[in-house]
Amino acid sequence: METGDPLVTAGWLKQNLNAPDIRVVDATYYAPFLKAEKTGREDWAEAHIPGAVHFDIDAIKAGGTDLPHMLPDPIMFSSRVRKLGIGDGNRVIVYDNNNFCAAARVWWMLRVMGHDDVKVLDGGLAAWKAEGGELEDMPPVAVERHFTARVRSDLLKDTAQVAAASESGSHTIVDARATGRFTAEAPEPREGLPSGHIPGSVNAPSADLINPDGTLKTVSELQDLLPNHRAPTITTCGSGVTAAILALGFARLGNWDVAVYDGSWTEWASDPARPVATGAA
Known part of the structure; x- marks a missing residue:
């Protein structure tokens, strides 16, 4: 443990x-x-x-x-x-x-x-x-x-598992991208990808977890930034990198079992058959 x-x-x-x-x-x-x-x-x-x-x-x-x-x-x-x-x-x-x-x-x-x-x-x-x-x-x-x-397969989620969590609400899905990309008010930096988010996910930009000096925010500050921090959680982002910053923040709050969606938005949004939500969560 x-x-x-x-x-x-x-x-x-x-x-x-x-x-x-x-x-x-x-x-x-x-x-x-x-x-x-x-x-x-x-x-x-x-x-x-x-x-x-x-x-x-x-x-x-x-x-x-x-x-x-x-x-x-x-x-x-x-x-x-x-x-x-x-x-x-x-x-x-x-x-x-x-x-x-x-x-x-x-x-x-x-x-x-x-x-x-x-x-x-x-x-x-x-x-x-x-x-x-x-x-x-x-x-x-x-x-x-x-x-x-x-x-540890529990720390890693694929698209099918994320889709199931999105439909069932079994996990909180937390997106680390900037708010504009999440709401679809700003474009994705990767050419050809639409912006928006996985239905049912919430937004917690990873940049908000970091102080101006590059250190991670305190436990009390993270509690205000990360939702339902003791619930089963999957983090996602553009390509699985900044999603891990959220997982690090959750670990600082005592939730070490947060999973990362490895393919993240690059994989999810590359298939036009997958649902894309826009606007605020």
């Missing part, structure tokens, strides 16, 4: 960075439609927390689909993370340089694969710098470790 806070502070990491079981993972990612000047990997290569390996969600993903960065099967996942030096017995600390995108996604991926000793660095690289933490630009030498995948 996962308990406690899913986050660690930069001060805690600074004190524990050299512990032999700690593995630090930089998950910095910029969505292609943002047209960022650098890729997440280039950002990591310029400066990262000492010993941090880079986890690229566009490289560690399922094949055979046009959907972006879908969760890979456990064999592929195990093979890739072993090469990063992540394995059984490690305490994994994930961070990024982009407001939990995609540190929360990697946190969720590891948990789906059965590795629950994983935390997210609150405030990311900016918090580390503010704490006076050192940086390096040399890639670490990762020692391959054994990783045993034990898939």
Whole structure:
């Protein structure tokens, strides 16, 4: 049973960075439609927390689909993370340089694969710098470790399961996208996709969960932002990345069993036969 806070502070990491079981993972990612000047990997290569390996969600993903960065099967996942030096017995600390995108996604991926000793660095690289933490630009030498995948299917939902939840109301479906995309008052950034939302879902923009300094909001603030936080819940977004930020927020409120709809709106709205709601929830 996962308990406690899913986050660690930069001060805690600074004190524990050299512990032999700690593995630090930089998950910095910029969505292609943002047209960022650098890729997440280039950002990591310029400066990262000492010993941090880079986890690229566009490289560690399922094949055979046009959907972006879908969760890979456990064999592929195990093979890739072993090469990063992540394995059984490690305490994994994930961070990024982009407001939990995609540190929360990697946190969720590891948990789906059965590795629950994983935390997210609150405030990311900016918090580390503010704490006076050192940086390096040399890639670490990762020692391959054994990783045993034990898939937690309850943390992952597909389209059929989400459609059933939408029709029955068995789960609260919470959408992390910006409100305009949810209501269909603003376009989707992915060409060809309509905006709108899954019928019965509610909107909680992931950006609202994050303070101006890049840290996650407090428990009391999250309670006001996340609906029915102890109810069975599925989070969704554009492509399954910021949905994990909502799952992280729910975990901070004590609900560690929130599932993520991996294909999210990109998968749902790509089929014109699926129902699309517009306007406020």
